[in-house]
Amino acid sequence: MTWVFDHLGLLGDLTVTHVYLSVLPVVIGLIIAIPLGWAASRWRPARAILLTVSGLLYTIPSLALIVILPALISTKTLDPINVIITLSVYTIALLVRSIADALSAVPGTVVAAATAIGYRPVRRFVGVEFPLAIPVVVAGLRVAMVSNISLVSVGALIGIAGYGQLFTNGFQLQFVTEIVTGIVATLLLALVADLLLQLIGRLLTPWTRVGR
Amino acid sequence: MNLLTSWLFDPTNWSGSTGVPARLVEHLWYTALALLIAIVIGFPLGALVGHTKRGGFALVGAANVLRALPTVGVLTLVVLLAGIGLVPPIAALTLLAIPPIMAGAYAGIQAVEPVVVDAARGVGMTEREVLFQVEIPNALPLIFGGVRSAALQVVATATIAAYVGLGGLGRYVFDGLALHDYPQMAGGAVLVAVLAVLVELVLTGVQRLVVSPGLRPVRTSGGIQR
Numbered sequence: 022m023t024w025v026f027d028h029l030g031l032l033g034d035l036t037v038t039h040v041y042l043s044v045l046p047v048v049i050g051l052i053i054a055i056p057l058g059w060a061a062s063r064w065r066p067a068r069a070i071l072l073t074v075s076g077l078l079y080t081i082p083s084l085a086l087i088v089i090l091p092a093l094i095s096t097k098t099l100d101p102i103n104v105i106i107t108l109s110v111y112t113i114a115l116l117v118r119s120i121a122d123a124l125s126a127v128p129g130t131v132v133a134a135a136t137a138i139g140y141r142p143v144r145r146f147v148g149v150e151f152p153l154a155i156p157v158v159v160a161g162l163r164v165a166m167v168s169n170i171s172l173v174s175v176g177a178l179i180g181i182a183g184y185g186q187l188f189t190n191g192f193q194l195q196f197v198t199e200i201v202t203g204i205v206a207t208l209l210l211a212l213v214a215d216l217l218l219q220l221i222g223r224l225l226t227p228w229t230r231v232g233r
Numbered sequence: 234m235n236l237l238t239s240w241l242f243d244p245t246n247w248s249g250s251t252g253v254p255a256r257l258v259e260h261l262w263y264t265a266l267a268l269l270i271a272i273v274i275g276f277p278l279g280a281l282v283g284h285t286k287r288g289g290f291a292l293v294g295a296a297n298v299l300r301a302l303p304t305v306g307v308l309t310l311v312v313l314l315a316g317i318g319l320v321p322p323i324a325a326l327t328l329l330a331i332p333p334i335m336a337g338a339y340a341g342i343q344a345v346e347p348v349v350v351d352a353a354r355g356v357g358m359t360e361r362e363v364l365f366q367v368e369i370p371n372a373l374p375l376i377f378g379g380v381r382s383a384a385l386q387v388v389a390t391a392t393i394a395a396y397v398g399l400g401g402l403g404r405y406v407f408d409g410l411a412l413h414d415y416p417q418m419a420g421g422a423v424l425v426a427v428l429a430v431l432v433e434l435v436l437t438g439v440q441r442l443v444v445s446p447g448l449r450p451v452r453t454s455g456g457i458q459r
Binding site: 080203 | 236300301305308309312314396418419425426430
């Protein structure tokens with residue numbers, strides 16, 4: 022424990038980096054996945070193409086993609102941007118399907134009712150269809166968040182900062198405490214992120230708890 | 234693109250004990266071993282809880298904690314505790330594979346129509362027969378979905394075995410990194426990616442053969458879950 026208290030500054034820095042590298046891709050992924058999921062829920066060909074491509078992307082291992090990206094888009098080999106792009110791609114691949122399914126599951130009568138009281142397509146999407154899809158979207162975000170948090174650690178093997186450095190460093194120094202600290206910190210971060218997402222999901226969908 | 238292919242298409246990298254075929258065999262060996270142990274541990278647990286409908290909450294909770302466990306952390310920790318060898322990567326990969334297998338078995342069996350299970354008991358089947366002849370066959374799509382997802386994660390992550398001195402396709406990634414030999418690193422990464430896609434295709438095919446046609450069309454939720 023003394024090691025932990027002596028290195029709070031380091032742990033703080035690593036936490037900031039880890040959170041940044043795992044949360045930013047979720048935000049980017051969500052922003053891109055919403056229009057794609059919408060398109061997939063509207064047009065059958067778009068659905069077929071988007072779901073096939075995202076299934077394929079999801080199959081490619083993250084460490085492999087992080088390593089291959091520099092050759093494809095000329096980034097620097099150990100640049101954190103490779104991690105952010107890779108994890109954003111996974112988040113998109115994961116969310117497009119859930120968003121498309123959730124939007125398709127909105128009852129036709131609800132959409133018809135919204136149209137009847139004067140909602141135009143864009144406002145209807147923002148005000149009616151997307152909010153009804155939020156529980157499914159949050160479920161997808163929780164999966165993406167937890168897997169991103171554990172994937173960032175893998176990046177440490179090829180020199181990316183974050184809690185993973187506690188593993189590589191502890192391994193080189195044969196220092197168990199440092200590795201255990203890293204494992205506990207990762208679990209805590211995953212837990213906190215998951216609880217926060219659940220909380221946000223509840224706050225955004227007050228109607229799910231009315232009249233029960 | 235030359236960066237990706239120069240190492241990969243050099244014939245000297247495709248022979249001998251450090252050549253691609255040898256590394257591929259090592260990679261598949263780690264994958265198969267970890268997957269087998271995970272099935273032996275995870276499947277009975279998931280099936281038992283799904284059949285008795287007791288302890289589902291604890292099982293899902295345990296699966297979620299295991300999912301959040303950083304594989305690299307487990308790997309390095311076990312190396313320090315047990316020494317370099319086959320044990321650390323297999324332990325880490327097994328822990329990675331247990332949650333999807335366990336959750337798939339539980340979710341599948343738990344979701345078999347109660348009417349079907351009651352009918353099976355009604356015609357005089359023992360609990361064992363209910364589980365093996367009714368629940369498991371009906372739950373196969375989800376059981377298989379869990380195994381597929383586990384296999385995919387393990388084949389992708391077996392790369393890290395090379396970080397602690399073992400072989401497998403990860404060898405090229407870490408050797409390339411140490412030697413500042415990007416084409417080798419990228420070549421290894423491409424091989425891992427191709428292997429993952431092939432494993433997914435093969436398992437999808439096997440699933441078609443194994444699962445009763447009566448249970449199609451199969452919609453495993455969200456495709457592959459990581």
